Amino acid sequence: FVFSNSEVIICSANMVLSEMDVTQSNPERRPFSIKLWPPSQNTRIMLVERMTNNLSTPTLFTQKYGSLSKEEAEENAKQIEERAFAAANQHYEKEPDGDGSSAVQLYAKECSKLILEALKRGSTRKVDKEVPISEEVCETSFDISKGPRAFIEAEEAEKLLRPLKEAGNSYTKICFSNRSFGLGAAGVAKPILESIKDQLKIVDLSDFIAGRPEAEALEVMNIFSAALEGSVLKSLDLSNNALGEKGVRAFGALLKSQKSLEELYLMNDGISEEAARAVCELVPSTEKLRILHFHNNMTGDDGAIAISEVIKRSPLLEDFRCSSTRVGSEGGVALSEALKGCVHLKKLDLRDNMFGIEAGVALADALSKHANLKEAYLSYLNLEDKGTVAIANALKDSAPLLEVLELAGNDITPAAAPALAACLSAKQHLLKLNLSENELKDEGTIQISKSLEGLAKLMELDMSTNAIRRAGARVLAQLVVKKPDFQLLNINGNFISDDGIDDVKEIFKNSPEKVGPLDENDPEGGDEDEKESEEEDNGDETELESKLKNLDVDED
Numbered sequence: 001f002v003f004s005n006s007e008v009i010i011c012s013a014n015m016v017l018s019e020m021d022v023t024q025s026n027p028e029r030r031p032f033s034i035k036l037w038p039p040s041q042n043t044r045i046m047l048v049e050r051m052t053n054n055l056s057t058p059t060l061f062t063q064k065y066g067s068l069s070k071e072e073a074e075e076n077a078k079q080i081e082e083r084a085f086a087a088a089n090q091h092y093e094k095e096p097d098g099d100g101s102s103a104v105q106l107y108a109k110e111c112s113k114l115i116l117e118a119l120k121r122g123s124t125r126k127v128d129k130e131v132p133i134s135e136e137v138c139e140t141s142f143d144i145s146k147g148p149r150a151f152i153e154a155e156e157a158e159k160l161l162r163p164l165k166e167a168g169n170s171y172t173k174i175c176f177s178n179r180s181f182g183l184g185a186a187g188v189a190k191p192i193l194e195s196i197k198d199q200l201k202i203v204d205l206s207d208f209i210a211g212r213p214e215a216e217a218l219e220v221m222n223i224f225s226a227a228l229e230g231s232v233l234k235s236l237d238l239s240n241n242a243l244g245e246k247g248v249r250a251f252g253a254l255l256k257s258q259k260s261l262e263e264l265y266l267m268n269d270g271i272s273e274e275a276a277r278a279v280c281e282l283v284p285s286t287e288k289l290r291i292l293h294f295h296n297n298m299t300g301d302d303g304a305i306a307i308s309e310v311i312k313r314s315p316l317l318e319d320f321r322c323s324s325t326r327v328g329s330e331g332g333v334a335l336s337e338a339l340k341g342c343v344h345l346k347k348l349d350l351r352d353n354m355f356g357i358e359a360g361v362a363l364a365d366a367l368s369k370h371a372n373l374k375e376a377y378l379s380y381l382n383l384e385d386k387g388t389v390a391i392a393n394a395l396k397d398s399a400p401l402l403e404v405l406e407l408a409g410n411d412i413t414p415a416a417a418p419a420l421a422a423c424l425s426a427k428q429h430l431l432k433l434n435l436s437e438n439e440l441k442d443e444g445t446i447q448i449s450k451s452l453e454g455l456a457k458l459m460e461l462d463m464s465t466n467a468i469r470r471a472g473a474r475v476l477a478q479l480v481v482k483k484p485d486f487q488l489l490n491i492n493g494n495f496i497s498d499d500g501i502d503d504v505k506e507i508f509k510n511s512p513e514k515v516g517p518l519d520e521n522d523p524e525g526g527d528e529d530e531k532e533s534e535e536e537d538n539g540d541e542t543e544l545e546s547k548l549k550n551l552d553v554d555e556d
Helices: 005-019 041-056 060-065 070-093 101-121 154-160 183-199 214-228 244-250 252-256 273-282 300-312 329-339 356-367 384-396 414-424 441-451 470-480 498-507 528-535 543-548
Strands: 141-143 150-152 173-175 179-181 202-204 235-237 263-265 291-293 319-321 347-349 375-377 404-406 432-434 460-462 488-490
Touching (some): 041 070, 041 101, 070 101, 154 183, 179 183, 183 214, 214 244, 244 252, 252 273, 273 300, 329 356, 441 470, 470 488
Parallel strands (some): 141 173, 235 263, 263 291, 347 375, 404 432
């Protein structure tokens, strides 16, 4: 994922051109001898720099496994390059008469393998148990969240928070998550926070009152709110605190005083209808808000209507998450109407709500305004074909940079496939598509497959649990196996026959890691007529494949 072998060969060859071994050992037989190995020292240094960047900056793999600090990434990159160079050099010494191309290929392969191992292994920095602050990573960040969840009382708070009392400290971010503060600990924290609040930009108080009685928890929240009131924060995280309306109001002083907030997280907070209204009331200044997350609350329709008012006051919103919040049709329509004004939106996550067709159509109208959208998570919204077609038609002419589209669990049938196909064929930047848990069957699957042929960047495709049989599975496999950067096809949970599974395995015989498990397929599933039709197929293509292989995707 860092580079392909060919990229490294080209890079190494180009950079060594000025110092390659060009000799005239025999003018008649071999006028020039071009050596690709060993690489120059400059080439090796540049490779270390590139690997450092891949280990420490946002990529698909660091998003999955986590990134390393710049210092740790550089340390790992140097070790990786040295090990890869040693292995490749040993290989080259066994074939000294070669041009070195095979050694370069091994060099690249070893680097890629070792980088993935480093990311999976994660950070190995040791954190001081008494003062768990990752000063090596960033001296402006104070974090006591590492280790097991624990109750904090006054004595331990004195010890843990001591670095914040040091004169001249430059902490701009504090994270108190995963530690449950009692009244005594809150009393210790209060004057400390008051003394540094003017320098704070990021405050993470997620999961910091777990297991406390309600009365104590509310008092602790009041103390922290008063201590931080008047700070000029860019990011505030109050997630995982079972706030409810009382908790939201306990943080009223802090919330009301924020005029420059860019990120607000209220996930898994028991945000009910009343609590949502309190949020709308207590967070009046959202002109600079870019990220707003409400995942896993019990907001409901009336709560969504309140949150929609916050959205209307947030013209710069780029990332909105309101997944698993029990929002139905009325609330979905309200949110969709509010989102029309968020023309800067890049990421939208509304998964696991009860929008239905009417809200789906309203959402489609909003999506037509979002030219900057890159990620759309719209699974489990009860959209059905009508809502799905409306959204597909809207996205076809908007969101040209879309990278992720999820529409799983929406009761989508082959009737919606033409609209989906037309939409997808226009998404040249698409990296991930999830249409699992629908009813697309072979007919819809093959139509959609054709639309994906020109998407060179596609990396993940999930078509699991779609009543797909042998024909659809084979077409999907043949489609994605040719894509150079493709990583994973999921077609489990379908009705693929044993012969169909054998077909898929044969197609992926040179890259078995690119196809997911196939053990949950049910060859006996589906209608009897469909099974009989499949059994009658004796050719290389099923009748359905033959009918649809020349299908044109309508892009009008």
